[in-house]
Amino acid sequence: MARAKKMAASPRKLPEQDRSRATVDTIIAAAARILVRDGYDAFTTNRVAEKAGVSIGSLYQYFPNKDALLSELMRRHTHAIEDGIEAMAERAKSAPLAEVVRIAIEHNVRSHLIDPELHRVLSEVPPLGKLDWEAAFTERMVSRVRDAFEAKRAEIVVADLDLAVYVVTHTVEAVVHNAVTERLADLKSGALAEEVTRMLVGYLTGKAVPAKRPSRAAAE
Amino acid sequence: MARAKKMAASPRKLPEQDRSRATVDTIIAAAARILVRDGYDAFTTNRVAEKAGVSIGSLYQYFPNKDALLSELMRRHTHAIEDGIEAMAERAKSAPLAEVVRIAIEHNVRSHLIDPELHRVLSEVPPLGKLDWEAAFTERMVSRVRDAFEAKRAEIVVADLDLAVYVVTHTVEAVVHNAVTERLADLKSGALAEEVTRMLVGYLTGKAVPAKRPSRAAAE
Amino acid sequence: MARAKKMAASPRKLPEQDRSRATVDTIIAAAARILVRDGYDAFTTNRVAEKAGVSIGSLYQYFPNKDALLSELMRRHTHAIEDGIEAMAERAKSAPLAEVVRIAIEHNVRSHLIDPELHRVLSEVPPLGKLDWEAAFTERMVSRVRDAFEAKRAEIVVADLDLAVYVVTHTVEAVVHNAVTERLADLKSGALAEEVTRMLVGYLTGKAVPAKRPSRAAAE
Amino acid sequence: MARAKKMAASPRKLPEQDRSRATVDTIIAAAARILVRDGYDAFTTNRVAEKAGVSIGSLYQYFPNKDALLSELMRRHTHAIEDGIEAMAERAKSAPLAEVVRIAIEHNVRSHLIDPELHRVLSEVPPLGKLDWEAAFTERMVSRVRDAFEAKRAEIVVADLDLAVYVVTHTVEAVVHNAVTERLADLKSGALAEEVTRMLVGYLTGKAVPAKRPSRAAAE
């Protein structure tokens, strides 16, 4: 029963931290699994603890309450998504408008394809739901998109730039979000991104954008 | 208003006296108010009854269970929304493509403006949520839009008509839905509808659609 | 609504600590006490928890539902009763018919005298009532009695052996069961067993069985 | 129990009484039907009223509470059963002991066969259950049986007459009661009555009673 307690001068600096981290990871993983497999109603702290193989006491050691657990789950998912976004933003700076739009879409698509089930369920969770959480993406995207649009202001015919940003970001988010369940094939093939890019670029520039042909690149 | 209707599942009992009709209305009103003001978590049958000033027993006299109450709330809201939709669909039949798009948007805008708060909260409710309920709108809109698009097939350059319908309907729904909380002014002024129409028509026809004078919009 | 009920499995959780075992015992004891003292209508989970001095939550930690609690109560009572039944059955094998009958009665008497009040109330409980529970005794007794009777077939004049078993088992059960409340003295003194044995043996063998000395009263 | 019989010629005189009686009858009938068909759990005052086609208000006009309704149902059933019992008792007076026993059994069988389902369900009903209600039969039977036994005291070898009465009445009741569900054929054919009579008479007189030919069915 008794385990080796930490000794005064422990040779290992982080065994407890490691163990803690492992426990936290296990809990988070169990939480995600329950959410995805059984839905939010089955997402109870006791069940998560059980599934994770730890006591609820331990769960509460690491998470002060249920929302904190959910938050952390979201934070991690978000983190996974936003990984590499800087590079994209950088790329967008020197790219033509069409490319900027395409990058925004690409980023959004990636967000949804990292763990589509989890992404969907997180966006429907009541306590910190869509408004509190998914809005965060959109918001971050909004500011980046706004920056990019301002850099290309000359090409954009829309008078109210904020409105343009609003239309673009929400269109992208909605179309991609629903495509995960409704048109996954088009999402993965890039056909959807193509359509939406053409639409948005046309909207922003006020010029017709020729539909792409099946194979090589286009529009610029 | 109307006479007592026979609903298959919702009300457990058809109100036969004025008093009971009033009770039902009170309950529904309280339910709506709680949902809007306090969210779905606060939407408990006991709380609704209390807020309505009736006993919990009375609530269950008219609604066999919680879902039935929610259903009836949705049904009434839907009914209010779909009032006059036939006329719109008729109008769309003989209208040019741009007008068809505008009508679709208009309809969606109307849906959201009848009771925007309620509309939003209903669309986030878990049990009979988006998939069971709001999907109904979109679905109805989808089939109407598809019919309209088929009638104008010649003008549309998008190869995959289903994809076009998908993009259009989801774009409209998302942009309008979020505008209720984020850009209510633009929604009401019609500026948003203007933008989106231009975007979608451009997308569908593959031709540039000139932006209207921007200044005329954002007032009000 | 349908009456679909889940059948109770035993305890939801195996008590792993002494404390929890004590809690379970306390709950069971309170349940028994309430059933005996106040009847089945007063047997509510909340009341049991209160009487046991534990929270309702604790009760449900160990019993997934009300029926499970009742089941466990029955199981324990049954266990107490059936203790030593094997020995009896063994004894009956090599005993004469009169002794077999006496043993059956004895066993039944013991069943009722372990905790007579509890026994009676359990046999009247609706959900898992007589048919589900007490029938189990009778059934077990029936098969044992049948075996014994078959072994003594030659001595038995009753043509339909099943009928004989039926008459014997139900007579024993009814007479003993009611004696607990109506003729406890005769039950304990053995006078009742004497009478019934004489009656049943006479019935089975078709021969007169002399009454024991009647004058020596059975008081205690 | 003679009631005021309907007078042929006064349509004005008793219309309300007639109607009342009809209402009461309807309610009782509905109550019986629900009890038999759906069990005691479904036996709610509201449901009875609905099934009877009257308002609960009306039900409570005639029955001060649920138990009163149940009581009346029992009273009527009892009444139906005890109809003709006087004649039987009379017949028993001048009959030999064997005949007395047979008559007691016959009476009990009739009780159970008038409306077996109702009889069974009434005997299992919690509030006024077996102890409060079925005991009434047994009790009435007990006193009559006791009277009859006393008249034949000379033939009876059992020392404790009360004990004899107890054994006889409970045996009869139990065997017949269970036979309704377990051995209905034997009940109706009279085979069961035959067996039990033989057993009891043997028990009472201390003499062997020859078994009848097993194959034959009905009475003598």
Added chain:
DNA sequence: AATGAATGAGTATTCATTCAT
């Protein structure tokens, strides 16, 4: 730290009964 026993306010729902119309 870890455990898991214990908590109890809260949830949906039922049903005997009352009373204004």
Added chain:
DNA sequence: CATGAATGAATACTCATTCAT
């Protein structure tokens, strides 16, 4: 008298959270 709308205490059961060991 009849109606049926209204009542509300009571029920079985859940789950986030605390705390002694």
